[in-house]
Amino acid sequence: MLQGLDEQTMWMAHKYVLGETFDGGRAHVLTLKVKQEDSTFSMAASNDKKIGTFTSTFFLDMEHAGEPHDGQTYPAPKFTFSPITDAQIECAIKWPSPYKAPGADGILNTVFIHCTDLLIPHIGPLYRVTFKLCMYPSEWRDSTTVVVRKPGKVHYAILGAGCSIALLSTMGKVLSACITEDIIQMALLHGLLPENHFGCRLGMSTTDLLHYVTKFMKAIWWKGEVVSALFLDIKGAFPSVILSQLVHDMRWRGIPEQYTQWMERKVAGRCTTMVFDRYESSAQDLLQGLDQGCPLSGIDFQFYNTDLLEVRDTERVRMLSLLWMTHC
Numbered sequence: 001m002l003q004g005l006d007e008q009t010m011w012m013a014h015k016y017v018l019g020e021t022f023d024g025g026r027a028h029v030l031t032l033k034v035k036q037e038d039s040t041f042s043m044a045a046s047n048d049k050k051i052g053t054f055t056s057t058f059f060l061d062m063e064h065a066g067e068p069h070d071g072q073t074y075p076a077p078k079f080t081f082s083p084i085t086d087a088q089i090e091c092a093i094k095w096p097s098p099y100k101a102p103g104a105d106g107i108l109n110t111v112f113i114h115c116t117d118l119l120i121p122h123i124g125p126l127y128r129v130t131f132k133l134c135m136y137p138s139e140w141r142d143s144t145t146v147v148v149r150k151p152g153k154v155h156y157a158i159l160g161a162g163c164s165i166a167l168l169s170t171m172g173k174v175l176s177a178c179i180t181e182d183i184i185q186m187a188l189l190h191g192l193l194p195e196n197h198f199g200c201r202l203g204m205s206t207t208d209l210l211h212y213v214t215k216f217m218k219a220i221w222w223k224g225e226v227v228s229a230l231f232l233d234i235k236g237a238f239p240s241v242i243l244s245q246l247v248h249d250m251r252w253r254g255i256p257e258q259y260t261q262w263m264e265r266k267v268a269g270r271c272t273t274m275v276f277d278r279y280e281s282s283a284q285d286l287l288q289g290l291d292q293g294c295p296l297s298g299i300d301f302q303f304y305n306t307d308l309l310e311v312r313d314t315e316r317v318r319m320l321s322l323l324w325m326t327h328c
Contacts, residue, residue, distance in 0.1 A: 010099065029147060029276045030157045051274055051281045054147055058164045059286065060236045069248045078190040078254030083131065084178045086124045090116055092177035095295070103167040104142050104273070112170060127175050131258060136265040140172035142283070143291060147276040166272070166292040176266075177295040179259065184299050192253045193302055200298035238297050239289035241304055243267060246290075250303045263300070267291070 032044040098110035144167040153161040198209040271283040290297040
């Protein structure tokens with residue numbers, strides 16, 4: 001039935017999904033079973049306890065704050081900073097799906113798509129002034145974090161059966177998409193990232209990675225040698241990023257300071273509101289990490305983990321990177 005939805009009937013389906021609690025139309029967060037440090041279990045039944053549990057799970061409390069890089073001398077940037085153009089904004093507006101759930105500003109992507117000609121003369125100067133005046137509106141920073149169930153789980157009373165979806169301001173996402181295009185293009189042009197980085201880069205996909213791995217393994221097997229593989233699943237990749245280290249890594253590889261300073265302003269003072277079962281928490285400060293669902297987070301993380309991949313990049317050992325992302 002959902003395959004036949006159009007712009008009119010989708011709102012009727014939306015209404016049915018948001019039906020009253022007794023009709024089973026929505027999946028609700030059950031009482032959570034939380035494992036304690038002493039291996040015992042406690043139950044989180046109230047919404048306040050659930051919020052605390054979800055917060056500690058989705059937004060990790062990092063013990064290591066990162067090494068200070070004050071006074072660090074960086075090499076000259078590999079390219080010069082260029083202000084955002086109206087043409088870039090137009091391309092960025094066409095990038096997202098039109099009816100994805102909006103963030104705290106409540107603006108759907110389709111508004112930007114259908115009103116591009118009217119909006120660009122106004123939002124273009126706003127975007128450019130975030131660099132010129134070294135500021136970033138707080139309304140664009142804040143997000144809504146929706147707790148949803150992972151499909152196909154047997155028990156939904158455990159934390160691993162749920163996940164978070166960050167709904168960001170549409171104004172901020174379009175601006176981030178413009179910056180993302182600049183960094184990706186320049187990283188490719190100037191070779192700022194290793195060739196064995198396959199995520200969030202132009203012309204490199206999961207298929208390319210599989211071909212690379214297959215070719216590498218067969219070449220070793222033909223020599224009569226053995227191939228061993230280690231797969232690492234980074235828990236909470238984006239929320240666990242230490243911003244000062246990310247800025248250091250990007251500056252060291254030639255990213256102009258205007259971009260890294262803008263990123264610092266973008267994430268400073270962020271707040272998120274957690275939502276589930278028609279319950280909305282109070283605003284919670286996000287003191288570290290990057291925004292899940294932000295177009296910029298993927299390429300940022302590639303700079304963040306580059307040193308890890310290059311530690312053992314030799315003729316005998318290959319380390320590859322593929323970042324799986326879901327933009328919301």
